[in-house]
Every structure is written in C-alpha cells, then in structure tokens.
Amino acid sequence: MLFVSDNNQEFAALKTRPATMADVGKLAGVSPMTVSRALRPDTSVSTKTREKIEKAAKELGYLIDSNAAGFASRRTGFVAVTIPSINNANFADTLRGLTDGLKQSGLQVLLGYTNYDVAEEERLVEQLLKRRPEAIVVTGGNHTPHCRALLQNAGIPVLEIWDDPADPVDTVIGFSNAGACALIVEHLVAQGHTRIGFLGSDETRDRRGKDRHLGFVEALERHGLVSDRTIFSAIAPSSMREGAACATQLLDRWPDTQAIMCVSDLVAFGAMSQCQRRGLKVPQDIAICGFGAYDLSEFAVPAITTIDVGAGQIGATTAQTVLDRLMGNTPNPSRILLTPKVIVRESSAS
Template identity: 45%
Template sequence: MTVSRALRNDPSVNKNTRMRIHSTARHMGYVYDTTAQAFRTQKSGFVAVTLPSVNNANFAETFRALSYELEQDGVQLLLGSTHYRVEKEEQLVRQLLARKPEALVLTGGHHTGATRDMIAAAGIPIVEMWDLPADPLGHVVGFSNADAMRLIVEHLANSSRQKIAFVGASLGADMRGAERRDGVIQAARALGLPEVGFIDAGPAPISMRHGFSAFENCGRTIAQYDALVCVSDPVAFGCLSAALRMGLRIPDDLAITGFGHFEVAQVSNPRITTVDVQADQIGHDVAALLRDIFEGRIDRPLRRDVGCTLIQGETTQMPPRQMVKPLAG
C-alpha cells in the first residue's frame, strides 16, 4: 500500500520514501498502471481532441496552447486526426469515447448523426472549437468564417477590386473552407459586386503546392479576376509564387489574400494580406473552459467568440479609386 500511494504521489507518504520508491521504479523500468485508479475515481486523466490535420500550423498552434495549459493541471491529451472527413471523425469519436476521456474537444461544428448520438449518450463535457455552430453539441470556442470573409471582401472592394475568385478545396470535404467561400459570396453580393468565381485547388487538405498548381492551371485566364481570396495563407503563398513566376505585378495586376495569419504570410515578399483568427487563443480559451468545468464553476453551455482581425499586407495595397460603404455590424 505504501508503494501504491507513493506512485500516486500521495502526500501521506514521507517525501524521502516517495523519492526512493520512484527511483527504484525508474531503475526497474516500471510504469504505474492507472487503470484501477481510473476505475475507482472515474477520472482517466486525459482529454480527447480531434483535429482535421496535424500538418496545419494553425491547428498545431491551437493544440500546443491547449496541451500546455492542461498539462499544468496534470491532464494529458489524446489526439486524433479526421483528415477533414466527418465519417473519419465518427470513427475516431467511437474509439476515443471507449477510452473514457474526461472531456471531448472537436474541431468544427459539422458532424454525422451517429457522432451526435454518441456524444449525447456520453455524458461528458463537449467543446466544439474553430467554429460557431448554429446547433452546438455543448460548449463552443471559435469565430465566424462569414465575418472573417466579410473583412476581406470589404477591404478588397475599398481598394477598387471588383472581380473576385475564391481559391479553395474541392467541394464536399473541407466544411470550414466551404463556409469561407459562402462568406465571400454573401459579402460580395451585399456590396453589389459581380458573381464570385471559384478556382478548385483539389481535394482537402490543400497546401502551397496546390495553390501554385491551381494558379498555373488557370494560365492567362486569371486575367478575368482582379483579386483572389484564398482559403488559407499557404494556398495564398502558392498562388503568389505562381503569379510572380508568370511576371504578374502584385498587387497592381492582381490582389491576393489568405486566411489564418500563418508565419508564411508574415515573411513572404510581398507580405500577404490575411485574417488573424487567434489560433493560440482558441487553445488557451478551451483549456480555461475545461478547467472551470472540471472544478465545477460552469453548469451550462458557454459560447465564446474569439473574433478575427484583418491584417493588411502588401498583396492588396493599392490607392483606392472608389470607396465602398462597409456592411453594418
């Protein structure tokens, strides 16, 4: 019993005794089995998290912030990647719930019916992040993709850009990307701009090379547009690189915008105009929310909008010839 209590860092065991027991355990290569403790306390000591991709720097930033904060409380994260597919998320949720996490954090607000049913029966705290779903499963920490795109389109319109194309993944997989495209279309219509074009960069997830290839495939037909709104900064960087290789002057011939305030947008030449959605703040806020839940300070679903900010770079700078009144709100 003394060894068991010492390995649980029970303060009732003398400090020197605990140190000797831990030292012996390390020497033996012994790993404490927490299964019985979890069964007794009904606490597994971990939170399950799903991300669309582990290669996306923004999602990685959110995960790092969330992981760092929860580790201070002795809580570990169990991560699963959905590859932008709700069917894969359903499979992961089933596997993760079988391991009895203390909470489940999902990226986005789009889920299959089976996923929603499993979560409703799980009886654990649920947090949806990176979105503001209309029908949330529980708590929400995110931002509005429509608001982010409105900032971009208003900025382009005030720079006298009229003919806009959205560069994103093929329709059907990247739900957040689809919301951004819809946001561009809605904002353009509200400002009386021509119909927004669409440049398909391939199946999600898409990256720099997909943006580069999509732009190259357009060839000289890209001249029908005077602005590109890209689904992410890496895609925007790919388009920018292809445009410069073709000899286009950015932003004189073509304005290019991204999304996410990635590092590549800050160091590219010219710097890319983008939207900061505070990826790290989302992680910190989710961790703070979970801490309050675990400590019994929250007893109802909360909705936290972290907001978004336009970051004007050099890919859209151009003397305005016609000012457009911003949308209300």
C-alpha cells in the same frame, strides 16, 4: 521502471513485471495504500514515511500505472482531441495552446486526426471515447448523425472548436469563418477592387472552407458585386500545389481579375508564386489575400495579407474551459466566439 521477479519462483528469471505499489510498500515497510497516498499530494502521510517510500520507489524505478490509477478512481486523466490534420500550422498552434493549458492539471491529450473526413471523424471519436476521456474536443461542428449521437451520449463535456455551428452539441469555442472572410472583402473593396476571385477547396469535405466562401459571396453581394470568379480544387484541404493550379485556371478564364482571395495562406502562397511565374506583379497587377496568418505569409515576398483567427488563443481558451467544466465551475454549455483580425500586408496594399 525496473523489474522485480515474479511471485512464481520457478519462472522468476523468465517472467518479469514492472514493480507495483505492493513491491514499493514491501521494501519501505508500509502498506500499498500508504504508498498510494505518499505518491499523491495533499494526502496525510508523515514526512518520514514519505521519504522512506520515495527512496524505495526510486530504488525500484517505480512509476505509477496511470491506467490502473485512473481505472480505480474513475478519472482517466485523458482529454480527447480531434483535429483535421496534424500538418497544419493553425491546428498545431491550437493544439499547443491546449496541451500547454492542460499541463499543470495533469490532464493528458489523446489526439487523433480526421483527415477532413467526417466518416473518419466518427471512427476516431468512437475509438477515443473507448478510452473514457474526461472531456472531448472536436475541431469543427459538422458530424455524421452517429458521431453526433456518440458525442451527445458520452456524458462528458464536448467542445466544438474552430467553428460556429448553428446547432452545437455542447460548448463552442470558435469564430465565424464567413464573418472573417467578409472582413477581407471589405478591405479589397476599400482598395478599389471590383473584379475579385476566390480560390477554395472541395467544399463537401472542408466545411470551414465552405463557410469562408459563403462569407465571401455574401460580402460581395452587399457591395453589388458579382461572385462568379471562383475555382475549387478537387481535394481538401487545398495546399500550395492546388493554389498554383487553381490560380492558373482563374487567370486563364478571367484574365482581368484584380484581386484573389484564398481559402488559406498556403493556397495564397501557391497562387502568388504562380502569378509571379506568369510575370504578374503582386500587388501592382493583382492583389492576393490568404487566411490563417501562417508564418509563411509574413515572410513571403511580397508579404501576404491574411486573417488571424487566434489559433493559439482558441487552444488556450479551450484548455481553460475544459478545466472549468471538470471543476464544475461552468455547469452550463457556453458559446465563446473570438474575433478574427485582418492583417494587411504588401500583397494587397495599393
């Protein structure tokens, strides 16, 4: 915005400030209120006046102060969002679906990342609520007691995504991490594998990873199989580096393992690369499966079997649900569960 000189003539040269509606109004010969109306759609201003005002606004380089507008109208236009990590293709897809879905409405995403830490989530949720968002979207259904209280008392729609919490705060848009993993186990068992390992990450931090492991264990037990071939990395989320390291541990300890299921595609890729370096052929000597349907697993050689949880769809659905809630269309909290799909690829095909 351009700057107009301050009312205080003495310091006009030194103290400048962005143009206000009053400045625009003065230049256009109307009241500030008319400027306010002219800059919004569906308000009664004559075409002639509106044009005059738009011309004046352009001349001053005026941009409305959304904070002041939100303050006065008690509608900030913010939607707060927390994700565990920004460097994750899955959450990025969700975020894109969400922001794209909100773009038309003028709502703006206020983002923060928790680094897979519930204490950090609490700090973040508090910071975000101070901006008085109109709704808050949190990734995951596991919170500190104080964070839960903050969400419950916020007085705005709360959406927990990427999870299927037993005791949701409000609205849920997610899927069953355990159920998704069971699908992979079914696939591996159908391929004739019985000695199946699991590579995971620090379960106290990565709750979704924990749920995936639980689903793995339960599905194996349904088939009467043992589930002890499990290696967890000490950090969360585990990535390619940990995938490679954990695969080494798993193969050293249980050399006759036939298949490995991994908590994410990144871990799967690291594990597969380690297998290849050890001279194992995938899938002939060992099958490998990931989770998340990253681009990576499609273009790896061999391509990696994975689970597509519909990350972008979660974002789009979340956006629509936020809009519905703010319009008052859906007064009651809802629970929307998407169905993950197995994508069978070379890394586990017989």
